[in-house]
Amino acid sequence: ISFRYVLNNDDPQNLIYLVGLKNIFSKQLPNMPKEYIVRLVFDRRHRSVALLKRNGAVIGGITYRAFHQQAFGEIAFCAVTSHEQVKGYGTRLMNQTKEFARTLDRLTHFLTYADNNAVGYFEKQGFTKEVTLEWERWQGYIKDYDGGTLMECVMHPRICFTA
Numbered sequence: 001i002s003f004r005y006v007l008n009n010d011d012p013q014n015l016i017y018l019v020g021l022k023n024i025f026s027k028q029l030p031n032m033p034k035e036y037i038v039r040l041v042f043d044r045r046h047r048s049v050a051l052l053k054r055n056g057a058v059i060g061g062i063t064y065r066a067f068h069q070q071a072f073g074e075i076a077f078c079a080v081t082s083h084e085q086v087k088g089y090g091t092r093l094m095n096q097t098k099e100f101a102r103t104l105d106r107l108t109h110f111l112t113y114a115d116n117n118a119v120g121y122f123e124k125q126g127f128t129k130e131v132t133l134e135w136e137r138w139q140g141y142i143k144d145y146d147g148g149t150l151m152e153c154v155m156h157p158r159i160c161f162t163a
């Protein structure tokens with residue numbers, strides 16, 4: 001298992017990873033319109049963390065938009081392919097994503113609209129339903145969406161999440 005921080009930056013290998021992620025998100029998030037997934041995964045303001053098997057196949061990932069000025073990120077999609085779920089990969093994926101976001105994007109918070117059936121997963125990853133980030137720092141940046149529960153995770157600038 002390994003992780004890659006992936007940007008849509010014209011690198012052909014990155015495009016292969018992004019296609020793999022798009023396919024997993026489309027299958028695991030059936031309520032999300034496919035065009036919306038494609039648009040965000042390939043958007044240049046979004047970053048993705050791809051979870052790879054030893055043979056290089058993408059088996060999961062997280063896509064988030066980094067608002068660098070505001071120092072927070074919005075997780076748009078998070079999924080692990082069905083036959084690899086409940087093996088602990090989802091936890092490792094989130095820890096690695098926090099670490100990339102903390103060190104490469106200098107983010108201090110993640111926000112996400114969690115699907116109701118994924119609230120338990122996000123709670124186990126340190127997310128809370130209480131949002132402590134000042135309203136002025138995020139309102140207007142992420143759009144309200146009633147299909148889920150807004151959740152927050154605070155990332156201390158000096159805490160390593162993968163140690």
Ligand code: ACO
Nearest residue numbers: 077078079080085086087088089090091115117118120121
């Ligand atoms: N509800 C409650 N708890 C859960 C859920 C869930 N849906 N999924 C996993 N957990 C728990 C596990 O039991 C485990 O608990 P433990 O540490 O006490 O054993 C912990 O969360 C982590 O489990 P992992 O094995 O690390 O997680 P997994 O590899 O299965 O990945 C994920 C979790 C990403 C939610 C996966 O199940 C998945 O892809 N689901 C379908 C897609 C989905 O719902 N994604 C989130 C949508 S919301 C969004 O994308 C913003």
